[in-house]
Amino acid sequence: MTTSRRTFLRITLAAGAGVGLAACGGTSGPKSSGAATGSATYWYLTGPPGEGIRTDTVKRFNAANPKTQITATTFQNDAYKTKVKTAIGAGQAPTIIWGWGGGGLKSYVDANQVEDLTGWFAQNSAVKDRLFPSSFGAATVGGKIYAMPCETVQPIVLYYNKTAFEKVGAQPPQSWGDIMDLVPKFNAKNIAPFSLGGQSRWTNMMWLEFLFDRIGGPGVFQAVFDGEKNAWSNPAAIQALTEMQKLIKANGFIKGFSSITADSNADQALLYTGKAAMMLHGSWTYGSMATQGGDFVSGGHLGYMNFPPVDGGKGDPSDTVGNPGQYLSISAKATAAEKATAKKFFATAVLSDAENKEWIGAGAIPIVKGTDSLLAGSKDEAWLKFVYGTASGAKVFAQSWDQALSPTAAEVLLDNIAKLFQLSISPQQYADNMNKVIGT
Amino acid sequence: VTTAPGGASRTGTSQAGRTGSVTWMALPALAFFIAFGVVPLLGVLGLSFTRWDGIGAIHPAGFDSWRSVLKDPGLPHALYVTFLVMIFSWAVQTPASILIGVFLASRERYRGVLAVLYFIPLLLSSAAIAVAYKALLDPNFGLGAGLHLGFLSQDWLGQDKLALGAVIFIVSWQFIPFHSLIYQGGVRQIPRSMYEAAEIDGAGRIRQFWSITLPQLKYTIVASSTLMVVGSLTFFDLIFVLTAGGPGDATSVLALDMYKTGFQANLMGPASAIAVILVLVGLALALLLRRVGGGGASDSQLEGV
Numbered sequence: 244m245t246t247s248r249r250t251f252l253r254i255t256l257a258a259g260a261g262v263g264l265a266a267c268g269g270t271s272g273p274k275s276s277g278a279a280t281g282s283a284t285y286w287y288l289t290g291p292p293g294e295g296i297r298t299d300t301v302k303r304f305n306a307a308n309p310k311t312q313i314t315a316t317t318f319q320n321d322a323y324k325t326k327v328k329t330a331i332g333a334g335q336a337p338t339i340i341w342g343w344g345g346g347g348l349k350s351y352v353d354a355n356q357v358e359d360l361t362g363w364f365a366q367n368s369a370v371k372d373r374l375f376p377s378s379f380g381a382a383t384v385g386g387k388i389y390a391m392p393c394e395t396v397q398p399i400v401l402y403y404n405k406t407a408f409e410k411v412g413a414q415p416p417q418s419w420g421d422i423m424d425l426v427p428k429f430n431a432k433n434i435a436p437f438s439l440g441g442q443s444r445w446t447n448m449m450w451l452e453f454l455f456d457r458i459g460g461p462g463v464f465q466a467v468f469d470g471e472k473n474a475w476s477n478p479a480a481i482q483a484l485t486e487m488q489k490l491i492k493a494n495g496f497i498k499g500f501s502s503i504t505a506d507s508n509a510d511q512a513l514l515y516t517g518k519a520a521m522m523l524h525g526s527w528t529y530g531s532m533a534t535q536g537g538d539f540v541s542g543g544h545l546g547y548m549n550f551p552p553v554d555g556g557k558g559d560p561s562d563t564v565g566n567p568g569q570y571l572s573i574s575a576k577a578t579a580a581e582k583a584t585a586k587k588f589f590a591t592a593v594l595s596d597a598e599n600k601e602w603i604g605a606g607a608i609p610i611v612k613g614t615d616s617l618l619a620g621s622k623d624e625a626w627l628k629f630v631y632g633t634a635s636g637a638k639v640f641a642q643s644w645d646q647a648l649s650p651t652a653a654e655v656l657l658d659n660i661a662k663l664f665q666l667s668i669s670p671q672q673y674a675d676n677m678n679k680v681i682g683t
Numbered sequence: 684v685t686t687a688p689g690g691a692s693r694t695g696t697s698q699a700g701r702t703g704s705v706t707w708m709a710l711p712a713l714a715f716f717i718a719f720g721v722v723p724l725l726g727v728l729g730l731s732f733t734r735w736d737g738i739g740a741i742h743p744a745g746f747d748s749w750r751s752v753l754k755d756p757g758l759p760h761a762l763y764v765t766f767l768v769m770i771f772s773w774a775v776q777t778p779a780s781i782l783i784g785v786f787l788a789s790r791e792r793y794r795g796v797l798a799v800l801y802f803i804p805l806l807l808s809s810a811a812i813a814v815a816y817k818a819l820l821d822p823n824f825g826l827g828a829g830l831h832l833g834f835l836s837q838d839w840l841g842q843d844k845l846a847l848g849a850v851i852f853i854v855s856w857q858f859i860p861f862h863s864l865i866y867q868g869g870v871r872q873i874p875r876s877m878y879e880a881a882e883i884d885g886a887g888r889i890r891q892f893w894s895i896t897l898p899q900l901k902y903t904i905v906a907s908s909t910l911m912v913v914g915s916l917t918f919f920d921l922i923f924v925l926t927a928g929g930p931g932d933a934t935s936v937l938a939l940d941m942y943k944t945g946f947q948a949n950l951m952g953p954a955s956a957i958a959v960i961l962v963l964v965g966l967a968l969a970l971l972l973r974r975v976g977g978g979g980a981s982d983s984q985l986e987g988v
Binding site for chain 1: 736737738739740817820821822823824838839840841843846926927929930931932933943944946947948949950
């Protein structure tokens with residue numbers, strides 16, 4: 244769920260994965276070359292700014308360790324999800340597996356495909372203690388740590404276009420009621436109240452994540468996650484789903500939102516071109532709006548805030564959702580020498596001071612404690628402090644639902660969310676459909 | 684696919700006495716077909732009786748996958764959408780392809796130039812076509828918004844019916860050139876003498892088209908329709924990139940359903956069951972069309988010529 248996603252490479256890469264696997268069949272695969280020397284392989288995502296920073300980290304490690312090189316291969320976001328799964332299933336996984344933790348990681352753990360790092364973290368407590376404690380939740384399965392948290396914390400943020408607000412003479416919303424009141428005002432001026440890349444489905448999901456939390460508190464989704472029977476029928480859940488459809492029916496979202504993809508960054512373009520006034524999106528979009536939006540960010544036209552409270556709701560307004568980090572796992576099929584190289588990479592290269600500076604320069608907060616002292620003087624200081632404050636000040640930092648749940652449950656979830664947003668199912672039907680897959 | 688081995692062996696036996704058997708000529712194709720068609724198919728059939736997430740071990744699960752697939756309300760819906768796409772794209776493509784094919788069959792130079800233009804969509808990959816159309820149909824940044832044409836700035840891919848219509852239109856746009864090519868070849872095979880005879884009898888152009896061209900194209904129509912119908916079962920790339928099955932599940936065809944079940948929800952067992960259903964439907968349709976097309980090789984359309 245990071246940076247830009249583009250769809251059109253998906254198929255070519257997915258097809259390439261199939262051909263690649265067929266070609267590997269019967270041979271020892273890519274591992275044979277590195278087995279003797281301890282050189283490791285590492286797959287990660289393309290797209291600025293993360294790709295360049297990941298590549299720089301690998302380069303630094305390779306320069307410092309000429310005998311144990313790491314070979315990097317990059318993939319486009321959605322293609323990677325399929326490719327890495329296929330490779331792991333075929334026993335051809337890279338040594339270092341980049342991922343999102345949570346339910347996806349659990350499926351690797353259940354198949355005994357990733358290394359248990361609990362013991363290693365106990366021995367190297369310095370590596371563990373410098374990271375945000377909240378980042379370890381999605382790396383932990385059954386009380387054991389299976390991944391090294393890395394990169395940045397990415398809360399979901401409510402962005403707004405200040406120019407659009409000036410045009411209608413309105414103030415940013417302080418509550419859900421304000422949001423509903425703003426909708427007709429913007430529509431009257433032919434500005435869409437909210438931009439949304441609805442075809443990507445997880446973009447719709449972010450709305451529900453916040454509404455569930457603000458109305459019923461973090462316990463509502465936690466019950467789903469814990470596998471409680473009929474957890475989706477919680478009255479707070481039904482209320483959140485009903486409020487969601489109210490906003491859709493009031494034309495709260497840009498016309499045609501269900502055919503807009505987040506992959507193409509068209510949803511961000513709607514915000515910075517002023518066609519939409521607000522957008523709920525991940526903190527990773529700040530960087531791309533700064534580079535693609537002309538003077539939108541540099542000229543101070545972009546506003547941002549945490550999702551406002553819902554009147555009478557139980558959730559703490561400091562709560563947030565998103566990605567508490569990204570995750571690096573080690574393939575259980577790797578040789579001992581490869582695993583040693585990967586661990587050395589984790590301990591010495593991942594989130595080094597140099598890498599942290601690059602992340603901050605790109606407008607992101609690495610998951611390392613005390614980086615707030617590095618923020619002063621940065622060109623994005625106000626934004627960085629806001630993200631740091633949101634992430635560190637959140638009472639509950641919930642992981643994105645589709646990442647937290649198993650891939651099977653996540654697919655049903657996204658499918659039903661798309662139908663809910665299409666108004667083709669009611670909140671009650673949504674709850675019934677979702678109750679059936681609880682615990683799968 | 685189903686006819687190739689039989690047809691080849693028949694030719695082989697009838698000519699065996701004179702030139703020696705040529706059955707062996709079918710062997711490379713047969714070996715290829717078995718290795719890359721039959722074997723994976725058997726693998727998929729086997730997988731449909733298992734529980735597998737694509738990563739871990741494969742567990743036998745009896746009829747569990749079949750039961751869950753057949754009970755899922757998504758299956759009849761996906762079948763319905765698949766047949767809608769199939770029928771409408773056939774109904775749009777066939778008349779258009781026949782007309783263009785007949786038009787291009789004449790040998791005037793300007794028609795040759797037009798033929799080159801008509802065949803351009805054939806050169807493009809489905810993914811590229813989908814990306815291009817997605818950009819053109821975008822309600823906020825697309826063609827309608829750019830040219831300020833109200834009727835073009837519909838929510839093309841965001842409304843159930845419009846999205847299905849857009850898919851059918853784009854599929855037709857992509858494949859009409861291919862089928863026109865088939866019809867062009869078919870029309871050029873029709874003996875000139877038939878038209879000359881018709882002209883002597885005083886038949887006009889339209890009468891010639893209905894009484895000579897169309898009946899003579901019977902087998903071409905059957906072949907082209909088989910390709911369209913069976914091909915439309917496997918539409919995946921274009922729809923996946925264009926709408927990803929959306930909005931909701933309005934354009935979620937069977938092949939897309941299979942991909943989502945297998946590679947997004949990690950349910951390889953049910954996905955394999957859907958794949959088997961897809962194969963069976965395809966086979967049934969191909970056989971049906973052959974039956975409808977009628978006639979063995981002994982029927983002649985050239986009696987008296």
